[in-house]
Amino acid sequence: MTFMNISDFLKALVPFTNDELDDILKHFKKEAVPKNQILVRQGEVSKTLYFIESGLGRSYYLNQAGKEITQWFFGSGKFMASADSFFQQCPSLYFIEVLEDTVIYSITKEKLDELFDTYPKMEKLGRLVTTEMLTKVVNKLNAIQFQTAKERYEYMLAEFPDIAYQVSLGHIASYLGMTQETLSRIRKSNSSK
Amino acid sequence: MTFMNISDFLKALVPFTNDELDDILKHFKKEAVPKNQILVRQGEVSKTLYFIESGLGRSYYLNQAGKEITQWFFGSGKFMASADSFFQQCPSLYFIEVLEDTVIYSITKEKLDELFDTYPKMEKLGRLVTTEMLTKVVNKLNAIQFQTAKERYEYMLAEFPDIAYQVSLGHIASYLGMTQETLSRIRKSNSSK
DNA sequence: CGCCGAGTTGAACTGAATCAAGAAACGTGG
DNA sequence: CCACGTTTCTTGATTCAGTTCAACTCGGCG
Numbered sequence: 001m002t003f004m005n006i007s008d009f010l011k012a013l014v015p016f017t018n019d020e021l022d023d024i025l026k027h028f029k030k031e032a033v034p035k036n037q038i039l040v041r042q043g044e045v046s047k048t049l050y051f052i053e054s055g056l057g058r059s060y061y062l063n064q065a066g067k068e069i070t071q072w073f074f075g076s077g078k079f080m081a082s083a084d085s086f087f088q089q090c091p092s093l094y095f096i097e098v099l100e101d102t103v104i105y106s107i108t109k110e111k112l113d114e115l116f117d118t119y120p121k122m123e124k125l126g127r128l129v130t131t132e133m134l135t136k137v138v139n140k141l142n143a144i145q146f147q148t149a150k151e152r153y154e155y156m157l158a159e160f161p162d163i164a165y166q167v168s169l170g171h172i173a174s175y176l177g178m179t180q181e182t183l184s185r186i187r188k189s190n191s192s193k
Numbered sequence: 194m195t196f197m198n199i200s201d202f203l204k205a206l207v208p209f210t211n212d213e214l215d216d217i218l219k220h221f222k223k224e225a226v227p228k229n230q231i232l233v234r235q236g237e238v239s240k241t242l243y244f245i246e247s248g249l250g251r252s253y254y255l256n257q258a259g260k261e262i263t264q265w266f267f268g269s270g271k272f273m274a275s276a277d278s279f280f281q282q283c284p285s286l287y288f289i290e291v292l293e294d295t296v297i298y299s300i301t302k303e304k305l306d307e308l309f310d311t312y313p314k315m316e317k318l319g320r321l322v323t324t325e326m327l328t329k330v331v332n333k334l335n336a337i338q339f340q341t342a343k344e345r346y347e348y349m350l351a352e353f354p355d356i357a358y359q360v361s362l363g364h365i366a367s368y369l370g371m372t373q374e375t376l377s378r379i380r381k382s383n384s385s386k
Numbered sequence: 387c388g389c390c391g392a393g394t395t396g397a398a399c400t401g402a403a404t405c406a407a408g409a410a411a412c413g414t415g416g
Numbered sequence: 417c418c419a420c421g422t423t424t425c426t427t428g429a430t431t432c433a434g435t436t437c438a439a440c441t442c443g444g445c446g
Contacts, residue, residue: 063339071335083331087324116320120313127309127320131280134327138276141334145370146262149402169425177338182402184426342434362393375434377394 002162003054004077006105013128014121024115024122028105033098040096046085047109052076055102056166059094060174068095070175073163079129080104099167149178153186195355196247197270199298206321207314217308217315221298226291233289239278240302245269248295249359252287253367261288263368266356272322273297292360342371346379 006028007021016024028051033039040046042061050057057074059082071094074080085092086109098104107115115122136159143155156176157164164172173183199221200214209217221244226232233239235254243250250267252275264287267273278285279302291297300308308315329352336348349369350357357365366376 069339084328087328116317120316123313123316123320124309127316127323130320130323130327134323134330135277135280137327137330137334141330141337142264144334145337146256168423179403180425181404181427185402188426372435373393374395374436378434381394 002076004052006051006053009051009077010125014125016119016121020119020121024119025105027111027115028107030103030105033102033104035098035100035102038095038097040082040085040092040094042093042095043091044085045089046082046092046096047089048081048106049086049109049112050074050080050096051105051107052078052080053103053105055104056099056163057096057102057104058099058167058171058175059096060171061094068171068174070171073160073167073175075160075163079133099171144177149176149182150186150189152176152178153183153190195269197245199244199246202244202270203318207318209312209314213312213314217312218298220304220308221300223296223298226295226297228291228293228295231288231290233275233278233285233287235286235288236284237278238282239275239285239289240282241274241299242279242302242305243267243273243289244298244300245271245273246296246298248297249292249356250289250295250297251292251360251364251368252289253364254287261364261367263364266353266360266368268353268356272326292364337370342369342375343379343382345369345371346376346383 007025010016010021010024030053033055039048039050039057040059052074054076056076057080059071059074059080060068061071063069080096081087082092082094082096084090084094089109116126139155139159143152147155153176156172169183169187170180173180176183200218203209203214203217223246226248232241232243232250233252245267247269249269250273252264252267252273253261254264256262273289274280275285275287275289277283277287282302309319332352333348336345340348346369349365362376362380363373366373369376
């Protein structure tokens with residue numbers, strides 16, 4: 001199983017001293033979350049940011065028809081949050097759940113804002129993490145907007161190879177903006193080649 | 194014409210002192226750019242970030258068929274860049290052009306990074322601007338992924354009402370992931386109601 | 387006046403959705 | 417460890433939103 005230690009992750013992005021790192025990490029709470037547990041519900045205001053040490057999470061919402069639409073997958077070594085709710089403190093459009101047994105570090109928005117005020121380096125970290133996320137979302141947008149269902153699946157294989165095989169067909173299909181049936185046919189036609 | 198002064202914009206987000214602001218602004222270069230001028234070309238590595246004081250820009254790329262696909266519009270009071278190229282210093286997938294006579298402030302990546310190092314408040318600014326952009330892109334992604342052509346056009350009217358009427362049909366259609374013909378029919382059916 | 391780009395309209399076509407039904411895999415309790 | 421029920425995946429037939437291709441209109445401008 002993939003595993004990414006939070007302190008290694010932070011150090012890789014910004015050169016924190018060990019003292020800084022200790023102080024920062026003590027604001028995070030480590031937790032083991034069992035498979036299928038829901039961390040954020042639609043309509044709640046989420047005050048928590050999660051870092052995934054190992055395991056896998058996803059955000060999704062319910063469309064008009066009540067169907068779950070996957071919005072994003074979060075693998076190990078990534079920050080996970082209901083982007084709208086956490087950043088803007090509005091009711092979340094999304095659910096966040098864990099798809100397998102997962103180890104997370106969590107921090108509240110208040111504490112994170114404190115850290116931003118105390119450590120300029122944390123601002124840098126925040127900026128870098130957000131920028132990375134922005135480029136990934138832009139990539140997905142381009143894939144969704146201008147590619148056929150088959151090309152979208154290939155984009156997924158390229159960008160998140162691990163996830164494409166760990167996760168149920170239906171979750172992936174809705175993430176890629178197609179039906180489960182379509183994805184099933186695409187997989188079939190790919191495997192016969 | 195809409196107009197947004199860069200120093201008002203910066204002060205609104207982060208409480209810079211006047212001295213800080215003066216020092217920061219002297220790294221920006223003010224420029225009047227005539228309609229239709231291209232600022233970044235596909236394949237170039239773009240070292241420049243733009244702030245639009247007045248006017249309008251867009252990013253677009255050429256698809257396999259050689260057709261221009263609008264990726265984003267940038268109105269006054271917004272930062273504009275080839276996101277991939279500027280942040281990751283890779284060859285740009287996109288062109289950036291100005292759709293009308295526009296007044297911009299530009300800054301190079303090196304100078305911006307200097308400012309990030311000198312002023313922690315600039316890191317905060319960077320984080321806030323990136324976060325705002327991220328939420329907008331996520332919104333567009335949801336619109337594109339799960340809505341009909343007609344709903345997408347309504348999303349555009351709601352989110353960028355000014356732009357929807359300033360810009361040519363073809364630019365908007367490709368931005369919304371539909372053909373010009375489809376958008377023309379949607380507009381017709383809306384106006385007859 | 388005549389050209390040219392932008393927008394409109396029509397008709398045929400198509401990729402993917404929907405609807406429906408069956409097969410396979412999964413997990414839970416006896 | 418098997419049996420049964422539930423969920424997940426596959427396959428087929430039909431339908432439809434939106435594309436494609438092609439022709440036409442309109443307004444501006446040299």
